[in-house]
Amino acid sequence: MDEWSLVYDSYLPRQEKLREALCSLGNGYFATRGAAPESEAGAVHYPGTYLAGGYNRLVSEVAGHEIENEDLVNLPNWLPLSFRLDGGNWFDLDKVQILDYRQSLDLHRGVLERSIRFAEDQRICRLGQRRLVHMGMPHIASLSSTLVAENWSGSVEIRSALDGRVVNDGVERYRGLNRRHLEPLHVEEQGTERILLKMRTCQSHQEIALAARTRIYRNEEHLEFNPQCRTEPYYIAHHFSCDVAAGDTLRIEKTVALYSSRDHAISECSIDALKTLHRAGPFEELLSTHSEHWSRLWKRFDIGIREKNGEQGGRHALILRLHILHMLQTASPNTMDLDTGVPARGWHGEAYRGHIFWDELFIFPLLNLRLPEITRALLMYRYRRLDAARANADAANYRGAMYPWQSGSNGREESQRLHYNPKSGRWIPDNTYLQRHVNAAIAYNIWQYYEVSEDMEFLSFYGAEMFLEIARFWSSIANFCNKNGRYEIHGVSGPDEFQTGYPGSDKPGLNNHSYTNIMAVWVLCRALELLKLLPEERCEELRTMLDLNDAEIARWDDISRRMRVVFHDDGIISQFEGYAQLEELDWEAYRKKYGDIHRLDRILEAEGDSPNRYKASKQADVLMLFYLFSSEELRELFERLGYPFEYETIPRNIEYYAKRTSHGSTLSRIVHSWVQVRSDRTGSWRLFQEALESDIADIQGGTTPEGIHLGAMAGTVDLLQRGYTGIVTRGDVLWLNPSLPDDLHCLSMCIRYRGHSLDFAIHQDSLQVHARASNASPIKVGIHDGIYELKAGEAREFSL
Ligand code: BGC
Numbered sequence: 001m002d003e004w005s006l007v008y009d010s011y012l013p014r015q016e017k018l019r020e021a022l023c024s025l026g027n028g029y030f031a032t033r034g035a036a037p038e039s040e041a042g043a044v045h046y047p048g049t050y051l052a053g054g055y056n057r058l059v060s061e062v063a064g065h066e067i068e069n070e071d072l073v074n075l076p077n078w079l080p081l082s083f084r085l086d087g088g089n090w091f092d093l094d095k096v097q098i099l100d101y102r103q104s105l106d107l108h109r110g111v112l113e114r115s116i117r118f119a120e121d122q123r124i125c126r127l128g129q130r131r132l133v134h135m136g137m138p139h140i141a142s143l144s145s146t147l148v149a150e151n152w153s154g155s156v157e158i159r160s161a162l163d164g165r166v167v168n169d170g171v172e173r174y175r176g177l178n179r180r181h182l183e184p185l186h187v188e189e190q191g192t193e194r195i196l197l198k199m200r201t202c203q204s205h206q207e208i209a210l211a212a213r214t215r216i217y218r219n220e221e222h223l224e225f226n227p228q229c230r231t232e233p234y235y236i237a238h239h240f241s242c243d244v245a246a247g248d249t250l251r252i253e254k255t256v257a258l259y260s261s262r263d264h265a266i267s268e269c270s271i272d273a274l275k276t277l278h279r280a281g282p283f284e285e286l287l288s289t290h291s292e293h294w295s296r297l298w299k300r301f302d303i304g305i306r307e308k309n310g311e312q313g314g315r316h317a318l319i320l321r322l323h324i325l326h327m328l329q330t331a332s333p334n335t336m337d338l339d340t341g342v343p344a345r346g347w348h349g350e351a352y353r354g355h356i357f358w359d360e361l362f363i364f365p366l367l368n369l370r371l372p373e374i375t376r377a378l379l380m381y382r383y384r385r386l387d388a389a390r391a392n393a394d395a396a397n398y399r400g401a402m403y404p405w406q407s408g409s410n411g412r413e414e415s416q417r418l419h420y421n422p423k424s425g426r427w428i429p430d431n432t433y434l435q436r437h438v439n440a441a442i443a444y445n446i447w448q449y450y451e452v453s454e455d456m457e458f459l460s461f462y463g464a465e466m467f468l469e470i471a472r473f474w475s476s477i478a479n480f481c482n483k484n485g486r487y488e489i490h491g492v493s494g495p496d497e498f499q500t501g502y503p504g505s506d507k508p509g510l511n512n513h514s515y516t517n518i519m520a521v522w523v524l525c526r527a528l529e530l531l532k533l534l535p536e537e538r539c540e541e542l543r544t545m546l547d548l549n550d551a552e553i554a555r556w557d558d559i560s561r562r563m564r565v566v567f568h569d570d571g572i573i574s575q576f577e578g579y580a581q582l583e584e585l586d587w588e589a590y591r592k593k594y595g596d597i598h599r600l601d602r603i604l605e606a607e608g609d610s611p612n613r614y615k616a617s618k619q620a621d622v623l624m625l626f627y628l629f630s631s632e633e634l635r636e637l638f639e640r641l642g643y644p645f646e647y648e649t650i651p652r653n654i655e656y657y658a659k660r661t662s663h664g665s666t667l668s669r670i671v672h673s674w675v676q677v678r679s680d681r682t683g684s685w686r687l688f689q690e691a692l693e694s695d696i697a698d699i700q701g702g703t704t705p706e707g708i709h710l711g712a713m714a715g716t717v718d719l720l721q722r723g724y725t726g727i728v729t730r731g732d733v734l735w736l737n738p739s740l741p742d743d744l745h746c747l748s749m750c751i752r753y754r755g756h757s758l759d760f761a762i763h764q765d766s767l768q769v770h771a772r773a774s775n776a777s778p779i780k781v782g783i784h785d786g787i788y789e790l791k792a793g794e795a796r797e798f799s800l
Helices: 013-022 269-279 283-301 310-330 333-337 360-368 372-384 386-395 438-453 456-477 514-533 536-545 550-562 587-594 600-606 624-628 631-641 649-658 667-675 681-696 710-723
Strands: 005-008 030-032 049-051 055-062 065-072 081-085 097-106 111-120 123-133 140-149 154-163 182-190 194-201 207-218 228-232 235-244 249-260 303-307 418-421 426-429 478-481 486-489 728-730 733-736 744-753 756-763 766-771 779-783 786-790 795-799
Touching: 005 013, 005 310, 013 681, 030 123, 049 249, 081 140, 111 283, 123 283, 140 154, 140 283, 154 194, 154 207, 154 249, 182 207, 182 228, 182 235, 194 235, 194 269, 207 235, 207 269, 249 269, 249 283, 283 310, 283 744, 303 310, 303 710, 310 360, 310 681, 310 710, 333 372, 360 372, 360 438, 360 710, 372 386, 372 438, 372 456, 386 456, 418 600, 438 456, 438 514, 438 728, 456 478, 456 514, 456 536, 456 550, 486 514, 486 550, 514 550, 514 624, 514 631, 550 631, 587 600, 624 631, 624 649, 624 667, 649 667, 667 681, 667 710, 681 710, 710 744, 766 779
Parallel strands: 733 779
Antiparallel strands: 005 097, 030 049, 055 065, 081 154, 097 111, 111 123, 123 140, 140 249, 154 235, 182 194, 194 207, 207 249, 228 235, 303 744, 418 426, 478 486, 728 733, 744 756, 756 766, 766 795, 779 786
């Protein structure tokens, strides 16, 4: 199996939308689904183009309520390129006889290819297409199409269009909502090759300009045309007509430039789109520079695996690369200069409206250890919304900064208040916005970024301010309970979205949610450490700026020692207070009745029941603690809190919650696999393999077509990168503790750590690390119980 190509060798209309998502091309600035250029949105196809951070709000009426949603906008379609033979019907793959079909995504170069041999009446044609969204020229995309007339002569009419008649129609369950986000501004023909379309989002007033250039060659001779131009307010097309003889090849190159009024260093977006288009060379030249950019990225990001079962190795390596590709298509060096976060579903579709959740917790580790500048840029997205987070906290009567569960353009809470259950056809209140733990994730990410990069300037100017304000929020949401002599946090929900309130209660939220409480303690501990770590004058500045006095700091310290954690069944960390009293679910009965029960919440609601009644989790919740912290770190936290912590606590909790989890989120298997890396290597590897299939096989049965799951994609790569290598960056030491699954012979990769590029080769019984030549200061590497110094240019080998 070719480990660098995702190949489909037949056309399957029912899989088309899934393949479109998986074959999306993007460059961190914009992304376009892998839809056929001639296709239109409908039951089979869904072309979509999305700009990183291109949001717009619309008000809709739902179940008698007016609700406003902010969506990632489906932009005008730049793909449309079609043809018709001898004045017949426009080419439609669903209507011709397909003789040969092959679609492949070249992961190494970021190129989507399609070759089709088809017959229409008696005419046989070969169509070959290659497409790229340029990684080095973020505004440019290009499509090259060749059409060979195998056995006929006649006329061909070619239509090359920019189509702004699109609406947001990619997610079926949002169809009851308003979907038209774009209004027309301007269409224009520019000479014989170029067309221009300019539109505007109706609420955020973001202008979008698309300029396209179409050039046609017959047997490599450039044809001069006087094309017909057809326009509508939302649409513009060039029509070209020419003759072909049997054996002739027509080559059509369509190159587009996309700009938005939010871009830096522009005059007006259509002027800049035309200017950039003018500078863009022919397809082959664009392909060559684009491939060079990808090849540089792969040098940093690729991960090598060799498995005992060679065949599987091929498939796993391919999927891992597919995951890396999609991560880089969502957040790339082009993102460094943008004001965007990292969306849970990539810029690949409309699911979750392009919102930013906590999924960066699963995504950043890969970026941190490869190209930390990207993480820095994504953290700046949070920093710019610090004031909004302060206002969120204030509105909820807390202090400090409370980041929203779902974030979009300006940091307002974008979670929907009602969600649609397709199983029951009902709109139901959605209380998942109570996931305050997103604030701990942001703090954790700031800390991790610093540990890996040692970027003190970022930490002191941006990171620390966010961190301290988040700590302040946790302090203000915690209340001291005289009865228990401990601090408590009430009215939140955790990562497990099945549990958002107590059975029968009208009031949403849970009390003393363990993951939340312990994360709050961790944040407060690190905030105290941060105050010591910062340069003295900056610390003083911040304390004055934030009005952070000794009494408040003393309160942080007190909370970090006396936060309440609830246990049951002798050592099981209760997911929240009252969890022990919930009913057990009859998992077998539900599996028998429904087969796929990963969205048990929808099943139960449709039955008139509620998941809140049961010990049933959608995804890892308590187990997140073992995912984020080593046993030593957890021991320290528990000891500080005065609770017992035996190593045995970990496997017991894993076993307890594994039985009660439906894995309704693709993030869940990552965590379950991770926490079993040492205790159950086979089980961990099995879950890792299942997690790998999340998107490529659309294991949730229909969610991937609406957008990839970026957390699971990056998370699987990170399972190899950090999970099985035991890499922990803590306290100025790069800790290593490999535990390769039996099926894995060898793992190789290159990571960045504190200015060094480190090459790793890990086998079952040995680990080699080599620091490439550089000027970076020596680092400390910890393995087993020893800490060793590693200088640039030095190599070390350890037996395991
Ligand atoms: C999961 C969340 C996740 C979100 C976006 C939900 O289904 O429960 O944990 O953040 O999807 O990926």
